[in-house]
Amino acid sequence: MYPESVEELRRRTRDFIRGTVLPAEPRPGQALNLTVRRDLAQAAREAGVFAPHMPVEYGGQGLALEHCSPVFQEAGYSPIGPAVLNCMAPDEGNMHMLNLIGTGEQKKRFLAPLAAGEISSCFAMSEPHPGAGSDPEALATTAVRDGSGWRIDGHKRFTSGATFAGFAIVMARTGADGATGKGAPDGATIFLVPMDTPGVRLGAPIHTTDRYLPGGHPHVHFDGVHVPGSAVLGEVGLGFTYAQLRLGPARLTHCMRWLGLARRAMDIMLDRANTREIFGAHLSQLGIAQEMIAQSCIDLETSDAIIAKCASLLAVDPKAGSALSSMAKVHCSEAVYRVIDRAVQLCGGDGVSDGLPLAQYLNEVRPFRIYDGSTETHKWAIARRAVSSRRRAVEGGEPFQGAVHNHDGER
CATH class of the missing domain: 2.40.110.10 (Butyryl-CoA Dehydrogenase, subunit A, domain 2)
Known part of the structure; x- marks a missing residue:
């Protein structure tokens, strides 16, 4: 699905996050120490995984948006991974905007040091x-x-x-x-x-x-x-127009990063299900646990699919891609929360303690259903676009397809 160069960067990112970043994570509820972040960022540069979304001329890995998802998901497997790789909001979205519309002098003064991780x-x-x-x-x-x-x-x-x-x-x-x-x-x-x-x-x-x-x-x-x-x-x-240039991709990269964290929660849940015995069987053998696992698999894969489709669309039709990013943002923000919440539930008491990071993961992803447009605001916009699109199609002479009638025979 992705070029081999992207797959190779994904593998390097996976190895770096799991081998270097995970052991340095702060305890749940604690912020990332700035000195630790700086040291890890230098290690990321040396590993060739720093700033994956930025052009090579700015010290990045040159990934196009449509190729970012697998790498950003690997970065997001750790809640501090995107910050260490310098692809975390708001800096990542600000870099994108500056690269698109900044003057040469603005890029030199603001974008270059931002991409290098020298400032935030x-x-x-x-x-x-x-x-x-x-x-x-x-x-x-x-x-x-x-x-x-x-x-x-x-x-x-x-x-x-x-x-x-x-x-x-x-x-x-x-x-x-x-x-x-x-x-x-x-x-x-x-x-x-x-x-x-x-x-x-x-x-x-x-x-x-x-x-x-x-x-x-x-x-x-x-x-x-x-x-x-x-x-x-x-x-x-033209500020509102430029804001949309930033917000469409920024919503999507949020989805990528948080989907990576949901995959981490899923792994924790599966490890528990495979080792925890209750009522004479492993959790993984119990139907109610299997239902939770299956629903989480579905949430992860549908999120991955809508992200990939939206990223590809943004590359060729930014306006349509921005509209689809509303749907991606709603779906992924809700799905990621469900996956982590199920992991908490299946892990029981440990899930809500600081013995596991799951409860803090819930705290980290819960605001995503509000920032960059709340779920309700996006649903309102999605519905308006759907109604308007259908109205234009009908006015243009497109016949009804599969119309639903009520019991009185009225359309």
Whole structure:
């Protein structure tokens, strides 16, 4: 299914994660030590598995998105693996965006050190209510022309990784007066803002269920932050369009990484089922345990399939691929949680203790059903697209196929 070069990188990644990273994992509930992360990252470079998604010119392995899944799943087999390989959110998605639309100077200043693991970043999009959250068009942070540059004012929250970030990618609303050219769009613009810029202030931390990675998800305040015109990423007014370029692939790479962790939970569950005796038989011989194992196998394989299809589609049709990524995100976020939850249940008391990492795995993956668009928001969008697509088809003269009638004979 994948080229031999991809399969070879997958094998190297598997060996590195299981041989080097797993023994260095922190205890459940503890964050990855920054010194340990730095040492493991150097080992990843030496093993030739660092930054698998980045071009070779930036020190990466040059994987295209449609080939990332098997490698990202191997990285995700450890909850700290993606961070060690520098393919964890938000940095991975930020690298993708910078590589697509950054200028040469922006790539030199921000992308090159980010890809090398010399600095980290954050993506400042979400805001306190009633600002941007599930509805990005509620964006309240503003950027207005200020001489030759811009002044940014706003309040962000759930800004993952902001505590240690070197820079933020900030989404701000730019009105028609601030846009370039008559009739320029009254939308949003994306800015590159170093975290040491005057007026950027870390706010209160937000304590969430995930624990492994440092940096947290704090509030970040932008109080009269002045940035030069060169801080604009892409074009003025096209921020929402660029955000979709980032979010479609970013949703999918989340799915890849967390599917790897679900496979780890599955292995723990199978090891327990093959060794634990109860009522005179191994768990693996009991029908109710077999049902749990079978359902988890189905969840893993259907997730793998939709990821592969979506990645291939994004490569040739980004708009359609982004729409499918909504379905992939819903399916995988729910399926991964089910697989890990079943593993907890089958492992019984040990499953909810720190003797096994499963309970912390649940804590790590539970927020995925909310960030990058909640399950309910995506379902709403999926349904709207389906209804609209069918309406257009009918209006275009396409006949009904397999119409369902109710008992009154009405369609």
